[in-house]
Amino acid sequence: MSLKKEYEVLWPRGRKAREYHPLAKRPVSFEGLTICELWDGLFRGNQIFPILRERLSERYPGVEIIPWTDFPRDGDHGFPDWESHPDVLKEKGCDMVIVGTGA
Amino acid sequence: MGLPSASLVTEGFIAQGQMTAEGSGMPNLPLAAISGHTDIYNDEEFQNVIETVTLDETIKALTTQPEDIKPVHEPGPRDIVSKGTFEEVNQYFYENKWQEGIPIVPPTMEKVEKFLKFTTRAADEVLGELLPDRREATIWNIAVNGVMAGCRPEYMPVLIAIAEVLADPRYGVEHSSNTPGAEELITINGPIIKELEFNYTQGALRVGFQANTSIGRFVRLYLRNVAGFLPHETDKGTFGNTWRVVLAENEDFLASIGWKPTSFYQGFKEGDNVVTIARYTSGGVLVSVFGDTADKVLPCLGDGLVRHIGWELIFTTGLPANPGFARTQRPHLILSPCIAEVIAKSGYSKKDVQRYLYENARIPAWRFEELLSWMSPEKIDLCQLVDAGIAPKQFCESNDPSRMVPIVCSSDDFLITVSGDPLRNNAYAFTSNGIFGYTTSKKIELPPNWKELLREARVR
Numbered sequence: 016m017s018l019k020k021e022y023e024v025l026w027p028r029g030r031k032a033r034e035y036h037p038l039a040k041r042p043v044s045f046e047g048l049t050i051c052e053l054w055d056g057l058f059r060g061n062q063i064f065p066i067l068r069e070r071l072s073e074r075y076p077g078v079e080i081i082p083w084t085d086f087p088r089d090g091d092h093g094f095p096d097w098e099s100h101p102d103v104l105k106e107k108g109c110d111m112v113i114v115g116t117g118a
Numbered sequence: 119m120g121l122p123s124a125s126l127v128t129e130g131f132i133a134q135g136q137m138t139a140e141g142s143g144m145p146n147l148p149l150a151a152i153s154g155h156t157d158i159y160n161d162e163e164f165q166n167v168i169e170t171v172t173l174d175e176t177i178k179a180l181t182t183q184p185e186d187i188k189p190v191h192e193p194g195p196r197d198i199v200s201k202g203t204f205e206e207v208n209q210y211f212y213e214n215k216w217q218e219g220i221p222i223v224p225p226t227m228e229k230v231e232k233f234l235k236f237t238t239r240a241a242d243e244v245l246g247e248l249l250p251d252r253r254e255a256t257i258w259n260i261a262v263n264g265v266m267a268g269c270r271p272e273y274m275p276v277l278i279a280i281a282e283v284l285a286d287p288r289y290g291v292e293h294s295s296n297t298p299g300a301e302e303l304i305t306i307n308g309p310i311i312k313e314l315e316f317n318y319t320q321g322a323l324r325v326g327f328q329a330n331t332s333i334g335r336f337v338r339l340y341l342r343n344v345a346g347f348l349p350h351e352t353d354k355g356t357f358g359n360t361w362r363v364v365l366a367e368n369e370d371f372l373a374s375i376g377w378k379p380t381s382f383y384q385g386f387k388e389g390d391n392v393v394t395i396a397r398y399t400s401g402g403v404l405v406s407v408f409g410d411t412a413d414k415v416l417p418c419l420g421d422g423l424v425r426h427i428g429w430e431l432i433f434t435t436g437l438p439a440n441p442g443f444a445r446t447q448r449p450h451l452i453l454s455p456c457i458a459e460v461i462a463k464s465g466y467s468k469k470d471v472q473r474y475l476y477e478n479a480r481i482p483a484w485r486f487e488e489l490l491s492w493m494s495p496e497k498i499d500l501c502q503l504v505d506a507g508i509a510p511k512q513f514c515e516s517n518d519p520s521r522m523v524p525i526v527c528s529s530d531d532f533l534i535t536v537s538g539d540p541l542r543n544n545a546y547a548f549t550s551n552g553i554f555g556y557t558t559s560k561k562i563e564l565p566p567n568w569k570e571l572l573r574e575a576r577v578r
């Protein structure tokens with residue numbers, strides 16, 4: 016292979032096979048809204064959520080927070096029943112969601 | 119659902135979170151950072167991090183409207199993206215993160231077309247979408263990356279089968295960047311081993327043989343360019359490895375001792391050309407396996423497997439928070455031919471070796487539980503995992519902490535391959551990364567005029 020030769024080269028990647036989803040409109044204030052917690056059982060969410068809950072309630076007295084423990088788990092083994100969540104979020108009147116923990 | 123959300127993500131995973139969100143069609147999804155990593159703080163330090171960093175980021179994510187997405191223009195598959203000398207092309211590819219730091223073969227139209235001659239499938243055929251970038255795996259981009267990796271055009275049927283594994287949801291390509299930094303190993307079976315001149319004797323797993331080496335490199339390039347795994351971005355391996363050279367089984371030797379190929383135990387017929395891919399974390403060589411009968415050799419092999427497995431036992435029984443991990447541990451034992459011969463002389467088949475290992479490669483339950491507990495916030499009890507229906511019942515045959523339990527759920531979970539130096543009594547034990555790169559096989563489909571094409575290709 017000569018180092019002087021010129022090569023016309025092709026793109027090695029592939030088309031991105033997805034559509035963009037618009038994100039939900041954010042509220043101006045938390046007043047009168049319900050925040051729901053969803054936890055996957057990993058990386059100390061059992062400590063993170065109570066801290067956030069307490070501080071958010073102090074800062075925004077009008078907000079209601081539904082803890083992750085109120086969402087369906089599979090038996091008593093600490094992992095969520097993700098499939099049922101869309102319905103449950105509706106049933107519980109969730110306006111916003113905090114999800115954890117990615118690590 | 120259409121609800122505002124804040125996703126809690128540790129600092130080191132923000133880039134991966136962003137890329138994963140983009141692959142899911144939400145590149146502007148707001149993330150709330152947790153500084154450092156959750157596992158290293160005491161309670162006081164952790165509370166401070168959540169209150170001083172995560173709280174404000176959570177509020178911002180829930181109340182600040184993310185900017186709209188701006189469409190990004192990308193080249194089409196047949197677009198010429200650069201023109202230049204070998205060095206200029208390589209610099210361009212390096213700057214665009216399309217090569218791994220060593221030169222690629224420039225993927226020109228002429229070279230790609232040579233690869234396409236080795237398949238009857240349409241160049242634009244989509245085999246699947248590879249996460250996290252969710253890019254289409256196509257016959258075309260298989261050929262482009264095959265050229266870049268230094269493959270020969272006649273390797274194309276193997277490359278297609280490999281991409282089919284990566285596109286198979288059972289394999290779980292999206293986990294190819296998890297923090298243990300496991301690396302893929304391709305095992306190949308069938309007449310194609312000789313047809314493509316794979317090394318299957320001394321120096322197995324060593325670079326130096328074009329088919330083994332360049333096809334191993336192809337996988338890493340394909341994961342980079344099509345799946346989208348990049349260090350410092352989406353590839354979160356704490357420690358990584360260079361790609362693994364392809365392992366080819368010594369099928370002549372297998373025939374001489376009456377053993378079946380690895381692919382047979384993966385559900386294929388003897389004589390089929392098959393690739394098997396799995397991701398392996400730890401592994402190591404078992405040296406000078408001394409003995410002239412199976413009874414003398416097998417205890418050493420069982421002990422080697424037990425010594426090389428540790429945290430990966432989470433893929434045997436699962437954890438309370440991760441039941442899906444269970445039953446996905448598949449250790450891979452590579453035997454040099456002379457060890458296999460000793461075992462076969464004692465009347466053992468591969469199946470018998472699997473049974474032996476299941477019965478004898480065991481550890482005390484207390485030790486198993488200790489290893490799992492180091493991976494979990496709570497103490498793990500194997501009997502509780504069994505009661506919960508997560509682990510199979512053999513892990514709780516009594517409450518005696520000294521009872522011996524297996525390292526896999528079934529004898530079939532052991533993969534055994536014969537390769538390496540025929541005249542040296544060494545073996546190699548790989549521990550699998552379970553569900554995160556689950557052992558998956560595909561048949562290599564050859565074009566109808568394969569023999570003729572191969573003959574032409576060999577006129578070098």
